[in-house]
Amino acid sequence: xxxxxxxxxxxxxxxxxxxxxxxxxxxxxxxxxxxxxxxxxxxxxxxxxxxxxxxxxxxxxxxxxxxxxxxxxxxxxxxxxxxxxxxxxxxxxxxxxxxxxxxxxxxxxxxxxxxxxxxxxxxxxxxxxxxxxxxxxxxxxxxxxxxxxxxxxxxxxxxxxxxxxxxxxxxxxxxxxxxxxxxxxxxxxxxxxxxxxxxxxxxxxxxxxxxxxxxxxxxxxxxxxxxxxxxxxxxxxxxxxxxxxxxxxxxxxxxxxxxxxxxxxxxxxxxxxxxxxxxxxxxxxxxxxxxxxxxxxxxxxxxxxxxxxxxxxxxxxxxxxxxxxxxxxxxxxxxxxxxxxxxxxxxxxxxxxxxxxxxxxxxxxxxxxxxxxxxxxxxxxxxxxxxxxxxxxxxxxxxxxxxxxxxxxxxxxxxxxxxxxxxxxxxxxxxxxxxxxxxxxxxxxxxxxxxxxxxxxxxxxxxxxxxxxxxxxxxxxxxxxxxxxxxxxxxxxxxxxxxxxxxxxxxxxxxxxxxxxxxxxx
Numbered sequence: 001x002x003x004x005x006x007x008x009x010x011x012x013x014x015x016x017x018x019x020x021x022x023x024x025x026x027x028x029x030x031x032x033x034x035x036x037x038x039x040x041x042x043x044x045x046x047x048x049x050x051x052x053x054x055x056x057x058x059x060x061x062x063x064x065x066x067x068x069x070x071x072x073x074x075x076x077x078x079x080x081x082x083x084x085x086x087x088x089x090x091x092x093x094x095x096x097x098x099x100x101x102x103x104x105x106x107x108x109x110x111x112x113x114x115x116x117x118x119x120x121x122x123x124x125x126x127x128x129x130x131x132x133x134x135x136x137x138x139x140x141x142x143x144x145x146x147x148x149x150x151x152x153x154x155x156x157x158x159x160x161x162x163x164x165x166x167x168x169x170x171x172x173x174x175x176x177x178x179x180x181x182x183x184x185x186x187x188x189x190x191x192x193x194x195x196x197x198x199x200x201x202x203x204x205x206x207x208x209x210x211x212x213x214x215x216x217x218x219x220x221x222x223x224x225x226x227x228x229x230x231x232x233x234x235x236x237x238x239x240x241x242x243x244x245x246x247x248x249x250x251x252x253x254x255x256x257x258x259x260x261x262x263x264x265x266x267x268x269x270x271x272x273x274x275x276x277x278x279x280x281x282x283x284x285x286x287x288x289x290x291x292x293x294x295x296x297x298x299x300x301x302x303x304x305x306x307x308x309x310x311x312x313x314x315x316x317x318x319x320x321x322x323x324x325x326x327x328x329x330x331x332x333x334x335x336x337x338x339x340x341x342x343x344x345x346x347x348x349x350x351x352x353x354x355x356x357x358x359x360x361x362x363x364x365x366x367x368x369x370x371x372x373x374x375x376x377x378x379x380x381x382x383x384x385x386x387x388x389x390x391x392x393x394x395x396x397x398x399x400x401x402x403x404x405x406x407x408x409x410x411x412x413x414x415x416x417x418x419x420x421x422x423x424x425x426x427x428x429x430x431x432x433x434x435x436x437x438x439x440x441x442x443x444x445x446x447x448x449x450x451x452x453x454x455x456x457x458x459x460x461x462x463x464x465x466x467x468x469x470x471x472x473x474x475x476x477x478x479x480x481x482x483x484x485x486x487x488x489x490x491x492x493x494x495x496x497x498x499x500x501x502x503x504x505x506x507x508x509x510x511x512x513x514x515x516x517x518x519x520x521x522x
Contacts, residue, residue: 015046274445
């Protein structure tokens with residue numbers, strides 16, 4: 001290289017460096033984009049100056065045979081690199097994510113998406129985060145979750161406040177100690193609802209969505225449990241089931257029919273979990289009036305229970321046989337009175353839910369009537385093995401023994417579904433649905449009690465039956481989305497680096513390879 005060419009080459013190199021630095025600054029630090037554009041413009045000017053100063057050599061290099069080849073090759077590489085950069089840039093702005101976390105930590109349920117779609121007035125979301133003190137990654141997890149929320153609504157106004165730098169603002173919203181740092185406060189008008197760090201770590205989505213429901217007044221779907229006649233209650237023996245329903249964004253209510261004249265109209269599903277005391281005629285009438293409105297219910301009874309559930313189900317085509325199902329073939333731990341129901345002993349509605357089996361600790365049998373009411377269908381959901389029989393006088397303190405003179409071994413239905421039939425036109429096309437309730441009946445209520453709820457697929461069966469009745473179009477995993485410590489949380493700078501590398505890395509490699517090939521051929 002001659003000394004006369006050296007200044008020109010230096011000017012050109014400085015121009016290229018200036019352009020690259022300006023481009024990187026415009027992406028990494030958008031707040032100084034003006035200065036970045038100045039650098040890019042300065043680089044272009046330097047390259048043009050170098051070309052003008054050394055125009056003769058530039059022209060000769062371009063018009064020569066080798067120059068034409070190099071120019072065409074460089075142009076092809078530039079076009080290819082430009083296409084890759086363009087595609088990557090589009091993919092950063094328009095993307096679809098896949099959640100491969102074990103607990104689906106970054107996938108919102110349909111209930112949450114439905115709530116977000118109903119927000120009409122902006123909701124302030126105040127995040128009291130301390131950037132230097134997030135050892136449990138609570139703030140990072142909350143921020144990622146809220147980013148998912150923003151994908152489904154434009155009415156969340158998220159503000160991050162450092163409580164150390166803004167103590168007055170923090171105290172205004174009740175953040176009065178370091179234990180409450182990393183809390184998130186939702187506010188609309190005069191309504192406020194705080195979600196604290198422990199809640200974010202254990203059940204962030206439920207807590208955030210519930211907070212939105214609270215401050216906006218959006219109504220949740222309500223599940224009513226009947227109490228007052230010895231039924232299992234969500235306040236004690238069914239508290240685990242109640243918790244899971246709440247996590248699935250369903251509001252759990254109780255209703256005592258001794259003090260009510262009707263089932264509230266906002267009831268999505270009515271649950272009667274094995275009354276142990278007789279119901280009054282007026283109580284049963286309230287339930288019947290509710291069902292006649294084409295409503296939904298889960299109704300459960302147990303061996304030896306009063307006949308009230310039988311009286312409620314009878315008008316809809318199902319009888320309660322009574323007695324206790326004893327199953328010598330499919331049971332739990334040799335206990336014949338605890339049928340173990342695998343997927344093979346269930347209908348198509350249930351078989352996909354049962355991954356292992358469902359345990360029924362003490363069940364009575366249900367039976368469809370020989371002649372069903374007009375416009376009503378009744379089908380089995382789960383059943384015993386063919387070797388089971390019904391013992392009318394079962395005594396758990398004595399060994400179970402089959403008596404062929406009075407008992408018959410046969411399949412017994414433990415769960416049934418009652419629903420209205422369809423209406424058809426003359427061409428056998430469905431035109432509508434007949435009047436009638438949607439009822440899921442079980443001959444056992446103990447399978448969803450706290451002591452049995454986590455056994456096998458008991459919880460999955462109950463939750464999906466709630467889903468089947470229309471209380472929610474999606475049921476989350478029964479495991480809470482506990483914040484895992486293995487999460488990858490990126491700072492804004494790291495996120496920018498990842499975006500830049502995904503856009504520019506491959507084009508840069510192609511460009512370097514092209515330059516090396518050109519240099520060797522040269």
